[in-house]
Amino acid sequence: MLEGIEFLNKTFFWLLLILPVLILWYVLKHNKQTAELKISTIKGFKITQSWLPKARHLLFVLRLLALALVITALARPRTVDVSTKTKTTRGIDIVIAIDVSASMLAKDLLPNRLEALKQVASDFIKGRPNDRIGIVEYAGESYTKTPITSDKAIVLRALNDIKYNTIIEGGTAIGSGLATSVNRIKDSKAKSKVIILLTDGVNNSGFIDPKIASELAVEYGIKVYTIGIGTNGMALSPIGILPNGNFQYGRQQVEIDEALLKDISDVTGGVYFRATDNRKLAEIYKEINKLEKTDVEEFKYYNYQEMYRPLILLAFGLLLIEFLLRSTLFRSFN
Structure with missing residues (x-):
């Protein structure tokens, strides 16, 4: 019932302690003012039941309620309607470059x-x-x-569609992957431009030197975070294709050109990470999420509606009723 209502001057509620004192005073006063008549018998008297003597206590109740309402009104009850509006003040454009070579299986x-x-x-x-x-x-x-877009549904659908295929030439062209990413984001008007480049191998293909691609990233103010994915030592990896078209797996040494990935990240102002298992990979993306924060400005608008006026009017109405009852029905008890 009181949800959404706040009281500006809560200290006035201490005045409610007056109410039990007044009730005690009224009870003691009533006992002293009640006259007693002792007779041996009431035979011969006509007994009539009247509700007025008992109902006259209603006058005191009305006055107490009026006082409680006035105290509550002094506490300044009001409803608060809060509306918020957010404004992104610093956008970030991100390109995720994903190695889809056979070793990623x-x-x-x-x-x-x-x-x-x-x-x-x-x-x-x-x-x-x-x-x-x-x-x-x-x-x-x-x-x-997919080009950079704010439509996350498109990006997520494109990500989900990524699968190993034989359409793309085999090998690992880190330089080409980085250069294409730079080309995608270089004309961005965002204040921060980021590439997250992931690979599990060494640069053994393509026509673009990774260092040249790194220099292009620096020229366009692009920060590159690099991630080497793969356990330390041996891993169960594709080593051939069976007659039924499925991959044949065997244990192979994991080779990642960490020196190259570190150099790319250092030159561009990024960070190099190594993901050796699922948990570590998730932690890396969380860390990048913390490092690349988008500044969001939040505006809050408060709309106050004062509630003390109805309480004062209600208290006045109770006092008016009490006055009318005291002047009419209960006039003989004054």
């Missing part, structure tokens, strides 16, 4: 590296409602899966 992350990445990247995208995001795929060559 390795099972050192569950169910494999690519599916684990898609799940974590999906949570990351959902947690960036105020930013524009695009996706680039690369293996031996690279292409844009």
Whole structure:
């Protein structure tokens, strides 16, 4: 009942302590004012029952209620309607560059590296409602899966559609993947431009040197976070294709060019991370989420509606009723 109501001067509620004192005073006064007549018998008297003597206590109740309402009115009750409006003051454009080479099907992350990445990247995208995001795929060559957009449904659908295929030339062209990402974001008007580049191998394909691509990122003010994905040591990885078209798996040494990835991130002002399992990969994206914060300004508008006036009017009405009753029905008790 009191939800949405606040009291500006709550200290006035201490005056409610007067009410029990007044009740005690009234009871003691009533006992003293009641006259007693002792007779041996009431035979011969006509007995009539009247409700007025008992009902006259209503006058005191009305006065107490009026006093309680006045005290409550002094506490300044009011309703508060709060409306908020948010304004993004610093947008961030992000391109996620994903290695889709066959080695991303390795099972050192569950169910494999690519599916684990898609799940974590999906949570990351959902947690960036105020930013524009695009996706680039690369293996031996690279292409844009989706340009940077604020429509998260499109980005999530594109991410979910990423699968290993033989259409893209085999290999790992880190330089091409980074260059395509730079090309996608270089003309952005956002105050902050970020590339998250993920790979599980070494640069062994493509026509663009990763260092040249890094210099392009620096020229356009783009920060690159690099992630090396894969356990330390051996991993169950695709080593061939069976006659039925499925991959044949075998244990292979995990090789990641960490020196190159560190150099890319250092030059562009980013950070290099190593994801050795699903938990670590999720932690990395959470860390990037913390490092790249979008500034959101929130405005709150308060609409107050004072509630003391109806209480005062109601108290006045009770006192008026009490006065009329005392002047008419209960006049003989004055």
